[in-house]
Amino acid sequence: METVFKYTLTLLITTVAGFQAVQVISRYVFETPMMGLEEMALIPTMWLYILGAVNASREDTQIRANVLDVFLKTDRARHWLAVFSETISLAISGWLTWWAWDYFKYANRVWKESPTLYIPTIIYEAALFLGLMVMTLYVGWHLLKHLRTLLAGGEAHRVDTIPEPAEVTEFKLLTEEQKGEKFHG
Numbered sequence: 001m002e003t004v005f006k007y008t009l010t011l012l013i014t015t016v017a018g019f020q021a022v023q024v025i026s027r028y029v030f031e032t033p034m035m036g037l038e039e040m041a042l043i044p045t046m047w048l049y050i051l052g053a054v055n056a057s058r059e060d061t062q063i064r065a066n067v068l069d070v071f072l073k074t075d076r077a078r079h080w081l082a083v084f085s086e087t088i089s090l091a092i093s094g095w096l097t098w099w100a101w102d103y104f105k106y107a108n109r110v111w112k113e114s115p116t117l118y119i120p121t122i123i124y125e126a127a128l129f130l131g132l133m134v135m136t137l138y139v140g141w142h143l144l145k146h147l148r149t150l151l152a153g154g155e156a157h158r159v160d161t162i163p164e165p166a167e168v169t170e171f172k173l174l175t176e177e178q179k180g181e182k183f184h185g
Contacts, residue, residue, distance in 0.1 A: 005055045012048040016041060036116040046124035050131030057138040070168055079150050086143035093139050097132040104129040 019041035027033045056062045072078050107125040114121060 001058065005051065005058070009048065009051060009055065012044045012051065015044040016048060019044070036114075039114040039117050039119060042114075043119070043124045046127045050127040054131050054134050054138070057135040060138075060142050070171065076150070079146050082146045083143065083150065086139060086146060090136065090139045090143055093132065093136040097129070097136045100129040100132045 019037055023034060023037050023041075026037075068081055069078055072081060104126060107122050112121045113119060
């Protein structure tokens, strides 16, 4: 699955960059903008954004503010926090997916087309619903992994594979040094 995302996202970002390069060259070098290029660029751009978000959800590498992790002492407590946050994420993701489904049904019913090239807009409007649906499935899968770890004893290694930021390590070292000074100073 990683290979599919790697090549698909690379192809999409290359396509978007190519469209932008052609538009810049045609507009500023030849002083003749290409009509409809923005409409064509919208399709890979939307899919790039949505599939990038799906990939981050698959890898469980979304941007987070893991402030509470610093204060939690055990892996079990971290898993309980992860279960809590994944449950909230699942509820919000499910709600957004429901809204995207309603929008997808609307877009399918009215069948809009782009103004210049008459491209059916459903091609990129479907990306939102499909992407949110897959992200919701991945959030549910990560929630099940955390629950399984808790039910198995909860002291297993952390589920996420994100390395600890240097700031957190430095903070821990500073607090340990201060504790040592209190007892030895």
